[in-house]
Amino acid sequence: MARIFRNLRELYRYRVLIQNLVARELKARYRGSVLGFLWSFFNPLLLMIVYTAVFGLIITPRDPDFESKPLVYALYLFCGILPWHWFASSTLESANVLMINGNLIKKILFPAEVLAVVTVTSNMIHFFFGLPIVLIFIPILGKTLTPYVLLLPVVVFVQYIFSLGFSLMISSLTVHFRDIKDILANWLTFWFFATPIVYPMTFSSIQKSAALRTILNLNPMTHIVQGYQYCLFYGSLFHWKRLGITLLASLALFIVGYLIFDRLRDSFPEEV
Amino acid sequence: MHAIEVDHVFRIYQKYSARHRFQTFKSALVKGDLFRALRPDELVTALDDxxxxxxxxxxxxxxxxNGSGKSTLLKLIAGIAKPTKGEVRTQGKISALIELGAGxxxxxxxRENIFINGIMLGLTKKEISAKFxxxxxxxxxxxxxxxxxxxxxxxxxxxLGFAIAINVNPEILLIDEVLAVGDAAFVPRCLDRxxxxxxxxxTILFVSHDLTTVKKICDRVAWLKSGRVQMIGEPKRIVDAYLQDVAERQERSFERRQQEPAAAPDGQEERRENRWGKREIEITRVSLKNARGQERRVFTPEDSLVVEMDVVAHTPADDFVFGIGLFNSQGICCYGTNTQLEDYEAVSIQGEGKVxxxxxxxxxxxxxxxxxxxIxxxxxxxxDYHRNLYSLLVSSTHKDVGIGRLAHGWSFSPGIGIKPPQG
Structure with a gap:
């Protein structure tokens, strides 16, 4: 534990580097593309259109929350997909990040966890780019923006800790087990549907089945995504107890992830 | 005052076996040996005390x-890798030119890369702006x-990589063979810096294969051999000892090569690219000796070179020419001659002989x-034709260049102020 704190202090010394690497990541991502930064808006928007078409028009939503309006449902979807996208892409990218930056790890002295932090942070900033779309659409679709929006940073913080813990674990293990990347891609699809993103927890089929509810409640991403949905879509207070427990679980995951990372650290220069 | 102290350092690399290479997360989980899979199977000692x-x-x-542990040592001093045992102490900011432009x-x-690379190497934004x-x-x-x-x-x-690294302005500069890739105009400027x-x-720690530069710029030299310090001391002495060692090993591997054809069956022998001919007259042994008749592989330009060939004529012959040719590492023929060119007239050869x-x-x-x-x-x-089968090293303190060292001398009119070399 003492080591983790020492490492974190060390990490803080590298904040300028992290800042610059994140900027580099964001700049490099769309460099050479015509729309550039606009892709950060378009990608989630296009995704939302697809889901709206499928789940809003083809399979019409029955839930009263959506007032049977496809666009309201699309807004609900968007509140979940945006943070999910942040989580999924930072997880997938972190599976590769140590290998891609192998020459840095081998040739330059700096703590490798910087790379995991950069991955999660740059994806978070992408997530931030998508947020204005939600904030604009809420009044347009006749929903009201409540002061609970101001609690968003709390949810973001919980997700950040959770994603970072997961990234640390995945990135260090993938160095030794390269197939984690492939397992992960499949696992994330499953995980996506095991999180109330395309459906709300209030669906009667979920409410009727205790087993289903338990499974969903054991998924930390459920509470994180619901946190966003409460702040943005429902405009009410999130289940702060559940989110608190999720935060504790996230911290635990972070510590475990960091311990694994630290344990494997010395093998990186040879294995990446 | 020591800038770098390396104290009984061991560095043992974990080498994972071929089986491990194909180890997957799934199979590790299935077999339930996740933690065992993360343990190395074999250890390789890169630095040994x-x-x-x-x-x-x-x-x-x-x-x-190559592989003697030089780069490992550099990485340990740079702090990129940690010693398995022992301690590395350094004083002052370190900049390592291990691979230019890494990152x-x-x-x-x-422009953006200068900033990011500079920050990675430990500069602040302000410092980079000032040096930009x-x-x-x-x-x-x-x-x-x-x-x-x-x-x-x-x-x-x-x-660009070099320019950034050199501008970090460190107390200790670690240089690993980076100058080997520079073009002819850039390397002298790097050496100037x-x-x-x-x-x-x-303080500079300089790892290089370029022994001339090492001799020129270093105050002290350490020679690493399979992870151990073989010698430390005055550059010229160490470099010479190293060259001697290289030459001796060449000699040994040459001897091994010599013995190989004897063991190989005839058919295979013919395919050896560097030896051909039907061997009606065979060269069974070649030795290189100096003027005193001692077998040597390292010579100075002033030495004599005596090439002795043991030959066996399996069938009597009256048409034969003995020849030698000396090639440098670029394949340029420095000298070649044979008995025919020098108008020797072959009369007869039979059985064993010596040339x-x-x-x-x-x-x-x-x-x-x-x-x-x-022959x-x-x-x-x-x-029997032996192509490039024997090598020798010419090693001396002379720095002149070319193909041959032509006997020469300098003289100057009294008006020119120039001092003769010392010693």
Whole structure:
């Protein structure tokens, strides 16, 4: 534990580097593309259109929350997909990040966890780019923006800790087990549907089945995504107890992830 | 005052077996040996009880063959890797030129890369801004600095990397073989900068295969051999000892090669690219000796070279020519002759014999040379042709260049002020 704190202090010394690497990541991502930064808006928007078409028009939503309006449902979807996208892409990218930056790890002295932090942070900033779309659409679709929006940073913080813990674990293990990347891609699809993103927890089929509810409640991403949905879509207070427990679980995951990372650290220069 | 102290350092690399390479997360989970899978199967000792210290302001060279642990040592001193056992102590800011431009991102501009790379190497933003023009000027990239790095040539890439690293202004500069890739115009400027560092009494650790540069710029040299410090001391002495060792090993491997054909069946022998001919007359042994008749593989330009060939004529013959040829490492023939060119007239040969060719003064510049020996007919039909099978090293303190070392002397009219070399 003492080591983790020492490492974190060390990490803080590298904040300028992290800042610059994140900027580099964001700049490099769309460099050479015509729309550039606009892709950060378009990608989630296009995704939302697809889901709206499928789940809003083809399979019409029955839930009263959506007032049977496809666009309201699309807004609900968007509140979940945006943070999910942040989580999924930072997880997938972190599976590769140590290998891609192998020459840095081998040739330059700096703590490798910087790379995991950069991955999660740059994806978070992408997530931030998508947020204005939600904030604009809420009044347009006749929903009201409540002061609970101001609690968003709390949810973001919980997700950040959770994603970072997961990234640390995945990135260090993938160095030794390269197939984690492939397992992960499949696992994330499953995980996506095991999180109330395309459906709300209030669906009667979920409410009727205790087993289903338990499974969903054991998924930390459920509470994180619901946190966003409460702040943005429902405009009410999130289940702060559940989110608190999720935060504790996230911290635990972070510590475990960091311990694994630290344990494997010395093998990186040879294995990446 | 020591800038770098390496105290009984061991570095053991974990080597995972082939089985492990194909280990997957799934199979590790299935077999339930996740933690065992993370343990190495085999250990490779890269550094074996290395102790050395470098004084402040010293330029310290590290030489040794590939795989002798030089780069590992550098990485330990740079802090990139940690010693398995022992301790590395350093004083002052370190900049390591291990691989130039490591960490450049191809998609972003040279300007942005300078900042990111500089920060990685431990500079602050302010410091980089202050040095920015210097860096760009040294790398000669004024026109291209706002172009993405992926459009740079490898030379530009390297120049930029070097320019950043050298401007970190460290107390200790670690250089690993990076100058080997520079072009002819850039390397002298790098060496100038390194000289500048030396004048400013900074500590430099210099790993290189370029023994001439090592001799020229280093105050002390350590020679690593399979992870151990073989010798530490005055550059010339160490470099010479190292060259001697290399030559001896060459000699040994040469002897092994000599023995091989005897063991191999006839059919396979013919396919050896560096030896051909039907061997009606065979060269069974070649030895290189100096004037005193001692077998040697390292010569000075002033030495004599005596090439002795043991030959066996399996069938009597009256048409034969003995020849030798001396080639440098670029394959240029430095000298070649045979008995036919010198108008010897072959009369008869039968059974065993010995042919000696004596070169009074070798008169070659430093370098590795390869020897061809051959017996063939006057029309060129080969009996036994050995191509590049024997090598020798010419090693001396002379720095002159060329193919041959022509005997020469200098004289100057009294008006020219010039001092003769000391000693």
């Amino acid at each position: 290395v102790t050395l210290s470098v004084e402040k302001g010293q330029t310290f060279g590290v030489i040794g063959e 450049f991102h191809p998609e972003i501009t040279g 023009d210097d860096i760009v000027a040294f790398a000669e990239l004024e026109e291209f600095i706002d172009a993405p790095v992926k459009t740079y040539s490898s030379g530009m890439y390297m120049r 390194i000289d500048d560092f030396r004048r400013r009494k900074k 000696v060719c004596r070169i009074e003064t070798l008169s070659l510049v430093n370098g590795t040379y390869y020897l061809d020996v051959a 063939h007919k006057r029309d060129g039909y080969p009996y």
